[in-house]
Amino acid sequence: MPAQRNKTEDDITAEVLQRFAETPDPRLRQIMLGLVKHLHAFVKEVELTEAEWFQAIEILTEAGRMCSDKRQEFILFSDTLGVSMVVDLISHRKPDGATESTVFGPFHRLGAPELPAGGNIAHLDKTGTPTLVSGRVLDLDGKPIKGALLDVWQAQSSGLYDSQDTSLNGLHMRGKFRTDAEGRYLVRTVRPVNYPIPSDGPVGRMLRATGRHPWRPAHIHFVVSADGYEPVTTHIFDRTDEYLGSDAVFAVKDSLICDFVLHDAATSEAARACITPPFLTADFDFHLKPAAEHRATVLDAQQRLAALGAAG
Ligand SMILES: [Fe+2]
Numbered sequence: 001m002p003a004q005r006n007k008t009e010d011d012i013t014a015e016v017l018q019r020f021a022e023t024p025d026p027r028l029r030q031i032m033l034g035l036v037k038h039l040h041a042f043v044k045e046v047e048l049t050e051a052e053w054f055q056a057i058e059i060l061t062e063a064g065r066m067c068s069d070k071r072q073e074f075i076l077f078s079d080t081l082g083v084s085m086v087v088d089l090i091s092h093r094k095p096d097g098a099t100e101s102t103v104f105g106p107f108h109r110l111g112a113p114e115l116p117a118g119g120n121i122a123h124l125d126k127t128g129t130p131t132l133v134s135g136r137v138l139d140l141d142g143k144p145i146k147g148a149l150l151d152v153w154q155a156q157s158s159g160l161y162d163s164q165d166t167s168l169n170g171l172h173m174r175g176k177f178r179t180d181a182e183g184r185y186l187v188r189t190v191r192p193v194n195y196p197i198p199s200d201g202p203v204g205r206m207l208r209a210t211g212r213h214p215w216r217p218a219h220i221h222f223v224v225s226a227d228g229y230e231p232v233t234t235h236i237f238d239r240t241d242e243y244l245g246s247d248a249v250f251a252v253k254d255s256l257i258c259d260f261v262l263h264d265a266a267t268s269e270a271a272r273a274c275i276t277p278p279f280l281t282a283d284f285d286f287h288l289k290p291a292a293e294h295r296a297t298v299l300d301a302q303q304r305l306a307a308l309g310a311a312g
Contacts, residue, residue: 013040059202066201069306070163072106076203079103079249080212092232097140098289099232102251105221107161108153108299110306112174118273120188121152121175124168128157128190130279131260132269133236136183137224137286144183145288148226151176151299152187154219159195179226188273191260191280192218194243207248214248217241222286223299229288231299236284258284 006012016036023029042048063073078084084103092101115121122128137148153174155161162172177185196214199207207214218238225231235251236258237244244252260280263270270279 009040009044013037016040062202070109071198072305073201073203075104075106076197076201077206079105079251080197080203080207082250085250095140095289097287098230099224099234099286100253100255101232101234102253102256103235103249104223104233104302105249105251107155107163108151108221108223108302109163109171109174110302112151112153112171112176115175115177117177117180117184117186118188119175119177120273121154121173122156122188122190124172125156125190128193130270130275131189131191131282132273132275132279133187133189133220133282133284134269135185135284135286137179137185137226137288138183139229140287140289144179144181145226145229146179146181146183148179148183148185148224148229148286148288149176150179150185150187150286151223151225152189153221154189154192155195157190157193159193164198186273187220188275189220192220192238194218194241197248212248213246215243215246216249217243217247217252219251224286224288226288228291230291232286232288234286236282258282 006015013036017033020029020032020036023032063077066073075084078087088101088103094100118132122130137145137150139145153161156165156173158165162168162170162174165172173189175187177187179185194215194217197216198204199214204214218241219235221235223231223233235256237252237256238260239257240260244257260282262278262280264277266277267281269281270277
């Protein structure tokens with residue numbers, strides 16, 4: 001007589017773990033065994049019902065259907081569950097002095113134009129307050145890094161990214177800037193605003209059902225990279241924002257909070273950029289640490305995601 005199979009929940013867990021135990025790649029084996037162990041423990045702890053299990057399948061199906069080259073519902077799930085920030089903290093244990101990273105978010109798009117210093121990423125935004133963001137890219141000893149690349153993106157003053165704005169066709173509020181010999185960069189934009197993350201899908205329903213708000217504090221996104229250094233994916237945040245303490249995606253770090261200073265009188269820098277008062281300035285230096293080894297970056301993954309979205 002054959003042995004009894006699948007008698008208890010724990011029997012199933014043990015058998016599934018045993019089935020993955022011979023996975024040849026050690027890292028994949030570690031991940032699969034950990035995934036099965038924790039996933040089974042979660043289901044047992046909350047005593048998931050069949051109806052709830054089916055609801056989860058429907059939610060994941062809907063999330064997948066929503067994804068395109070302009071929408072990434074799974075990144076939103078990861079961000080709002082705090083998983084993105086846990087991964088970020090594990091992946092970027094920086095030495096003191098290196099600029100801290102934060103979430104990549106779902107709104108980066110490939111193909112932003114390369115702009116000269118002072119180039120305006122907000123040329124179609126007629127309602128935002130003109131803002132000059134400047135600073136330097138430096139190594140950990142404070143030495144300027146020439147030719148560093150800053151990939152910058154931001155929501156419009158309406159609170160929408162270009163990909164969410166049906167009145168726009170192409171890219172807007174995006175640009176790539178290079179540092180000069182002194183490591184300096186200069187970006188012309190408009191004041192960043194706080195905005196709610198997209199809430200017309202399953203992530204929005206989760207936030208409403210759990211009594212959470214969808215707001216993100218005002219910020220500008222950067223990926224800063226240079227040959228020989230580890231790239232940093234980060235934001236700068238407006239110090240005056242009311243949502244700094246309750247960011248829907250948990251991305252705020254104290255070192256990334258920045259003063260956006262209001263000017264009522266002209267300055268030579270503003271005049272050179274053809275900006276009349278009132279306008280704002282923000283000053284932020286990025287510090288890169290040397291690259292230990294070549295590691296796949298978030299932008300490598302973004303290339304693959306974009307290809308998937310374009311195909312979908
Ligand atoms: Fe954002």
